[in-house]
Amino acid sequence: xxxxxxxxxxxxxxxRTLQYRTDALLWMLAEAAIPLVAMFIWLAVxxxxxxxxxxxxxxxxYVVVIFVKLLTDAWNxxxxxxxxxxxxxxxxxxxxxxxxxxxxxxxLTEKVIKLILPIAAIIxxxxxxxxxxxxxxxxxxxxxxxxxxxxxxxxxxxLIDMVIGTLAFWLxxxxxxxxxxxxxSSAASGLLIPLAFLPSVFVTGLNxxxxxxxxxxxxxxxxxxxxxxxxPSLITIQAAWVFALVLIIRWQWRxxxxxxxxxGQ
Amino acid sequence: MPIIKTVNLTKEYKVHEKDPGFIAxxxxxFSRKYKIVEAVKAINISIDEGELVGFIGPNGAxxxxxxxxxxxxxxxxxxxxxxxxFTPWQRRKDFLKQFSLxxxxxxxxxxxxxxxxxxxxxxxxxxMTKPDFQNSLEELVEMLELQKFLKTQVRKLxxxxxxxxxxxxxxxxxxxxxxxxxxTIGLDIVVxxxxxxxxxxxxxxxxxxxxxxxxYLDDVSELCDRLIIIDHGxxxxxxxxxxxxxxxxxxxxxxxxxxxxxxxxxxSTYGKVIHYQPYKATIQVERNQTTGQAAAMLTxxxxxxxxxxxxxxxxxxxxxxxxxxxx
Ligand SMILES: Nc1ncnc2c1ncn2[C@@H]1O[C@H](COP(=O)(O)OP(=O)(O)OP(=O)(O)O)[C@@H](O)[C@H]1O
Ligand SMILES: [Mg+2]
Numbered sequence: 001x002x003x004x005x006x007x008x009x010x011x012x013x014x015x016r017t018l019q020y021r022t023d024a025l026l027w028m029l030a031e032a033a034i035p036l037v038a039m040f041i042w043l044a045v046x047x048x049x050x051x052x053x054x055x056x057x058x059x060x061x062y063v064v065v066i067f068v069k070l071l072t073d074a075w076n077x078x079x080x081x082x083x084x085x086x087x088x089x090x091x092x093x094x095x096x097x098x099x100x101x102x103x104x105x106x107x108l109t110e111k112v113i114k115l116i117l118p119i120a121a122i123i124x125x126x127x128x129x130x131x132x133x134x135x136x137x138x139x140x141x142x143x144x145x146x147x148x149x150x151x152x153x154x155x156x157x158x159l160i161d162m163v164i165g166t167l168a169f170w171l172x173x174x175x176x177x178x179x180x181x182x183x184x185s186s187a188a189s190g191l192l193i194p195l196a197f198l199p200s201v202f203v204t205g206l207n208x209x210x211x212x213x214x215x216x217x218x219x220x221x222x223x224x225x226x227x228x229x230x231x232p233s234l235i236t237i238q239a240a241w242v243f244a245l246v247l248i249i250r251w252q253w254r255x256x257x258x259x260x261x262x263x264g265q
Numbered sequence: 266m267p268i269i270k271t272v273n274l275t276k277e278y279k280v281h282e283k284d285p286g287f288i289a290x291x292x293x294x295f296s297r298k299y300k301i302v303e304a305v306k307a308i309n310i311s312i313d314e315g316e317l318v319g320f321i322g323p324n325g326a327x328x329x330x331x332x333x334x335x336x337x338x339x340x341x342x343x344x345x346x347x348x349x350x351f352t353p354w355q356r357r358k359d360f361l362k363q364f365s366l367x368x369x370x371x372x373x374x375x376x377x378x379x380x381x382x383x384x385x386x387x388x389x390x391x392x393m394t395k396p397d398f399q400n401s402l403e404e405l406v407e408m409l410e411l412q413k414f415l416k417t418q419v420r421k422l423x424x425x426x427x428x429x430x431x432x433x434x435x436x437x438x439x440x441x442x443x444x445x446x447x448x449t450i451g452l453d454i455v456v457x458x459x460x461x462x463x464x465x466x467x468x469x470x471x472x473x474x475x476x477x478x479x480x481y482l483d484d485v486s487e488l489c490d491r492l493i494i495i496d497h498g499x500x501x502x503x504x505x506x507x508x509x510x511x512x513x514x515x516x517x518x519x520x521x522x523x524x525x526x527x528x529x530x531x532x533s534t535y536g537k538v539i540h541y542q543p544y545k546a547t548i549q550v551e552r553n554q555t556t557g558q559a560a561a562m563l564t565x566x567x568x569x570x571x572x573x574x575x576x577x578x579x580x581x582x583x584x585x586x587x588x589x590x591x592x
Binding site: 097 | 333336386389392
């Protein structure tokens with residue numbers, strides 16, 4: 001029953017989003033642009049020195065990172081904050097369906113639409129230049145771990161954004177906070193700077209933040225180039241973060257709804 | 266056993282006060298000033314299954330706030346409420362499945378999609394079987410005349426069409442309890458009438474319990490067996506329209522036509538002159554003196570026609586809300 005509800009919301013959101021396919025294309029390009037630029041910078045850096053990751057390692061890393069980034073991106077916090085601040089959340093609060101469904105559906109359809117182009121590009125390159133990617137990308141047991149880690153990363157990113165979005169019960173300007181999160185996340189997740197290029201003290205610090213478990217972790221697992229932690233610990237810590245954030249969000253919603261004075265009307 | 270019951274239901278809003286300007290914004294970061302708005306003050310209501318109750322009251326009286334608490338959207342500051350045996354703000358699934366809230370333009374509908382898609386979503390959310398859905402849909406299409414725009418993108422509908430779509434989404438799963446906050450706002454007379462007939466028809470057919478608020482007193486007097494007047498967050502009246510008029514208005518109006526012109530001063534001895542023209546006048550007299558005064562005027566004045574009128578609900582409302590005489 002619950003699956004059917006989610007499925008229906010998904011189907012509706014998909015047909016809704018299809019009407020915005022041009023926008024979706026632009027979001028995709030905007031989000032892929034930053035890691036692409038970073039990739040070229042680090043390729044140049046690695047070409048000029050014989051220490052650190054090789055050019056091909058960087059290329060593989062960033063191909064995976066762009067995918068992970070597109071797949072893990074989450075805007076649900078911004079939508080949620082807007083719905084709370086404008087009172088739109090009311091329509092979901094009065095229905096026998098978890099409020100979060102709408103945001104999950106929206107998040108998933110966005111992923112599907114954004115992926116169409118990059119997947120086409122990869123197939124194209126793979127057919128044209130089969131030795132472009134390192135063979136290490138094709139090991140089945142890595143893929144299994146990667147898929148698990150990626151699923152956790154998507155959940156984690158969604159939850160981080162939800163924690164911030166839910167703050168709209170208390171704060172009026174959540175988007176500012178979201179922007180700080182985005183900045184911190186770009187710097188600390190392995191998106192701008194692959195962790196392999198960072199001094200180990202920094203990496204130890206970043207291990208304590210959730211961001212590297214969103215971007216770097218799945219990419220490290222698929223490429224096999226681990227920095228400071230290996231697959232079992234990466235996945236365990238991802239799961240621990242997911243668990244902790246779920247608890248935080250449950251508490252936030254209870255407390256938030258208690259004090260919520262629906263604006264408007 | 267009433268289906269809706271509140272005991273001393275109270276809601277205070279804490280409103281953050283801030284003077285205009287940047288300096289004031291900075292100051293308010295450190296010391297926040299709050300004002301308490303008492304929106305609903307210890308309201309006691311008891312409604313039986315199958316009743317259609319109208320909430321009326323001036324702007325800011327607390328009607329919407331009360332409905333929000335009964336819908337489980339707001340936690341009360343004090344007091345309790347039971348709707349179908351549930352405490353609304355616990356938002357239990359079995360409660361949510363059986364009730365419906367329509368709040369003006371706060372929409373159930375997905376704007377980018379046709380109305381029909383939103384109705385399908387309702388079907389799944391409320392776990393309806395296909396035949397039940399089909400029956401309900403056909404009924405609504407007919408009653409609300411949805412046929413023409415069922416497959417049109419909602420954002421392209423007119424206000425009246427959208428409101429009918431909204432009602433379809435709210436009624437399709439046959440809720441047992443409905444809260445309709447100004448369901449006819451902004452609609453033209455024809456559509457208003459249609460919507461009213463629809464609401465009444467639903468209540469009679471399914472024995473649903475409905476509370477509706479409206480600023481159109483026609484809505485209320487035509488639809489509701491019972492009125493609850495809310496003013497300044499308090500219940501000012503609870504009863505039928507006729508009771509309201511007879512208890513709150515202690516006078517009637519005598520409308521006279523004359524075949525010869527009459528002086529205003531000759532009329533004022535009988536009662537208060539509300540409206541005066543030499544050949545026509547309206548005089549307000551105390552309820553229990555109506556017949557006596559009418560008879561007296563018939564004998565002394567050149568009356569060609571006379572009628573005695575009850576004040577309208579409109580008059581009553583005006584009097585109650587302003588504390589003044591309705592004249
Ligand atoms: N979200 C809110 N935050 C603070 N105060 C509010 C809020 N909503 C309503 N109020 C205040 O509570 C009081 C009651 O408002 P409410 O909306 O219940 O009135 P109403 O009877 O529905 O009025 P109307 O006929 O204008 O719709 C008003 O003084 C209003 O300013
Ligand atoms: Mg209102």
